[in-house]
Amino acid sequence: MVQLASGARTRLKSSQEYREIKQETDRFRRRLRFLAFFTEMLKRNNVDAVLVGGEAIDVYTAGTFSTSDIDLVVSNKAIAEQLLNKFGFEKKASGLWLSQELIIVVQVIAEPYSGDASKIRTFRVKDYELKIAAPEDLIINRLYSAKFWKSNPQRDMEQAIALLRVSPGKIDNKYLNDLAKKNDVMDYLAKAGAFLL
Amino acid sequence: MQAKRMAKIVQLDADPSVVSASAELGEGKDINEIMTKRVPGELSALVTSSQIAFNNIFEERGGTFTLRM
Numbered sequence: 001m002v003q004l005a006s007g008a009r010t011r012l013k014s015s016q017e018y019r020e021i022k023q024e025t026d027r028f029r030r031r032l033r034f035l036a037f038f039t040e041m042l043k044r045n046n047v048d049a050v051l052v053g054g055e056a057i058d059v060y061t062a063g064t065f066s067t068s069d070i071d072l073v074v075s076n077k078a079i080a081e082q083l084l085n086k087f088g089f090e091k092k093a094s095g096l097w098l099s100q101e102l103i104i105v106v107q108v109i110a111e112p113y114s115g116d117a118s119k120i121r122t123f124r125v126k127d128y129e130l131k132i133a134a135p136e137d138l139i140i141n142r143l144y145s146a147k148f149w150k151s152n153p154q155r156d157m158e159q160a161i162a163l164l165r166v167s168p169g170k171i172d173n174k175y176l177n178d179l180a181k182k183n184d185v186m187d188y189l190a191k192a193g194a195f196l197l
Numbered sequence: 198m199q200a201k202r203m204a205k206i207v208q209l210d211a212d213p214s215v216v217s218a219s220a221e222l223g224e225g226k227d228i229n230e231i232m233t234k235r236v237p238g239e240l241s242a243l244v245t246s247s248q249i250a251f252n253n254i255f256e257e258r259g260g261t262f263t264l265r266m
Binding site (some may be wrong): 028029032033036041060061062063064065082100121123124125126130158162165166 | 208224229235240243244247248250251254255260261262263264
């Protein structure tokens with residue numbers, strides 16, 4: 001098992017960047033800045049990370065459709081969890097990592113990333129890059145959830161509709177339609193697409 | 198695999214408080230029925246505000262979105 005250098009916790013938490021993140025009063029910006037800094041630290045340890053799930057939707061909708069936790073798909077879960085620990089996060093029984101200082105909850109998910117890696121969007125926060133799941137993948141994920149899982153279809157449909165409208169950069173309609181066919185959600189995609197016309 | 202992965206993602210951020218209410222929304226329900234909890238035009242307003250907020254928060258340069266500091 002790879003071990004991060006001893007003293008890393010002290011260095012990370014006393015760094016200028018961490019102090020600035022901690023002092024950030026805007027919740028959306030605090031989460032984004034932490035994520036970018038954290039994924040940069042992962043990158044320095046040869047770990048790739050992609051933001052997926054509700055927090056990814058939160059970024060694309062600028063915090064309007066906010067979520068509770070941050071889901072990160074990583075290429076090395078052990079290192080990612082060690083690093084979270086160095087940032088002062090505590091692992092809960094649920095497997096989620098909580099920072100009471102930053103008021104941030106993170107779920108680390110081991111690869112594989114289920115979407116098309118070439119469609120991942122790049123965001124930049126100060127000097128750091130943050131990779132975020134493609135809106136097309138997130139839209140299909142929400143439509144699938146609305147149609148088959150039904151835990152909260154209103155939320156899922158709203159998020160899909162919002163992503164269809166606000167996604168930065170052009171939506172790849174062929175990729176979106178192919179995914180919809182593959183996941184049997186063409187009907188829900190049509191409904192979502194028509195809702196705001 | 199895809200279904201398993203999606204199940205996991207959905208489970209992660211499912212809100213238990215709304216499961217019982219939304220469970221009534223079965224397959225075949227029209228999207229307009231699903232959206233009836235919203236005041237007419239509310240979702241459109243939210244989406245529009247999202248677009249405005251995104252453009253205020255991020256700046257696009259060559260396909261990369263940069264957080265304005």
